[in-house]
Amino acid sequence: MTNPQLSIIIPMRGGVEDSWLQELLKIQGSTEFILVYPPHVPFFKVIDPRLRQIKSPLKGEVVQRVTALLNASGKYVLSINCDEYIHPDILAITEDYFSNFPDSYFFRLNQVQFPFGKAPIGKDWNSLANIKDIGIRKRNDGKTYSPEEIEYTMREVPIVPLNNKKDFFALFRGRKDHRGPHQENFDKKVWKNELVQATLPEIATTFNLFGPFKYVPFWTADRLMGLSVQAKFFEPGKIAGHWLCLPEQLRTEDNPPNQPRVNRRYVLAEILLLKLFASFGYIWNLTIFDKGGIFMVWFPKDTLRKIAYKLGLKKSNPTN
Structure with a gap:
């Protein structure tokens, strides 16, 4: 395929059923x-001219997702996981959105969760209204919205307030500047790919330490990419995109029991942001x-807790 409109990129793992791909x-x-x-x-042993399957030299969400993004040639790009299902009309929704909001960087999909083992295979999708006919909840408008209005109106998403001042006291009381309607993450959003492709070379360069040595974190490309694109094209106060409303455009099945969501050292990837946007x-x-x-890298409480369980210093098993 030449010049597709939309690239959907997915880091894979073992054990994914053919029914998901279908x-x-x-x-x-x-x-x-x-x-x-x-x-x-x-x-997958499936032949489809739209399907590109690539083998990564390393295992890890960061290297697999970045590899996929480097190969994405669409005008727009969407990153999802291999336990997620997308509305079959997502391209039409994408074109409708950006024709109405050409200055946006992205829009976020509305997501519905399903328990593991209850994947929404064959479940019908409802049509989303035309974007121009959907109401918008503007930030700081002082209005009170009913539950139905919240579910069926779009929400403005401002750009991350990257120009906030450094807050040393967050070490003791925790952060405050991450609160608000902005979005740090990259996944589950349809982005203008020209912004993503302009950002990727700088991210890939941060993997180089010296000579042949590289540092490629295992997790997480999500905030690394989301914050990098917004930082590279930062405009203070800009409305970067919108969060779409129901009916949903994304369905997610929970992880299988043998693949629990464990504590991850997100900062091991996010520290790369400091190299780029100090x-x-x-x-x-x-x-x-x-x-x-x-x-937390030098004082990993969850790791020390697991060691205590192993040594019998704590009675019950850790949940994570």
Whole structure:
């Protein structure tokens, strides 16, 4: 396929059912699907001109997702996981949104969760109204919205307030500047790919330490990418996008029991932001002046707790 309108990129893992891919391929229009696998995980034996399957040299969400993004050639790009299902008309929704909001960086999909084992295979999707006919909840408008209005109106999403001042006292009381309607993360949003592609080379460069040595964190490309794009194209006070309303455009199945969501050292990826955007106080507050930031690497409470369980110093097993 040449010049697809939408690239959907997915980092893969082992054990994904064929039924998931068949649901993905129901998406209509000029769309490419880029699946990036860790070593030793076989490709799907499916032939579709829209499907690109790539083997990553390393296992890890960061390297797999960045590899997929580097190969994305669409005008727009959407990053999801291999336990998520997308509205088959997502391309039409995308084109409708950006025709009405051409200055936006992204829009966020409305998401519904399903328990593990109850994947929404074959479940019908409802049509979203035309974007121009959907009401918008503006930030700081002072209005009170009913539950129905909240569910069926879009919400403005301002750009992350990256120019906030450094907050040393967040080390003791926790951060405050992450609160608000802005969005740090990259996934589950449809982005203008020209912004993403302009940002990727700088991110890839941060993996180089010296000579042949590289540092590629395992987790998390999500905030690393989301904050990097917004930082590179930062405009104070800009409305960067919107959060769409119901009916949903994204359905997510919970992780299987043998793959629980465990504590992850997000800061090991986010510390790369400091190399790129050290002029922004928000980045310092995220990575350095936060109780869950870089100091958690040197004092990993959850790891010490697990060791205590192993040694019998605590009676019950850890949940994470």
